[in-house]
Amino acid sequence: MKDEEADDLRPEYDLRELLKGSVRGKYAERYKEGTNLVLLEPDVAKAFPDQEAVNEALRLVIRLTEIAGSPTRAAAKQ
Secondary structure (H helix, E strand, O other): OHHHHHOOOOOOOOHHHHOOOOOOOOOHHHHHHOOOOOOOOHHHHHHOOOHHHHHHHHHHHHHHHHHHOOHHHHHHHO
16 A cells, blocks of 8 residues: 555656656756746747746846836845
């Protein structure tokens, strides 16, 4: 009974096939550095082909917020 509870992988999944080409600890270093991963909605993901595009857009939002003198942004800096 205990073995059945520990193994919750469906029988139709072949673990060897699922792990083919995988690299253990591939993102471990990034995780230690505090990388944030976010899930984008499909419509948003279409507009941003890679992480550079996302970062560029977010930096623009930050600059525009600072230009507008948002009290929320100013309070966050203090």
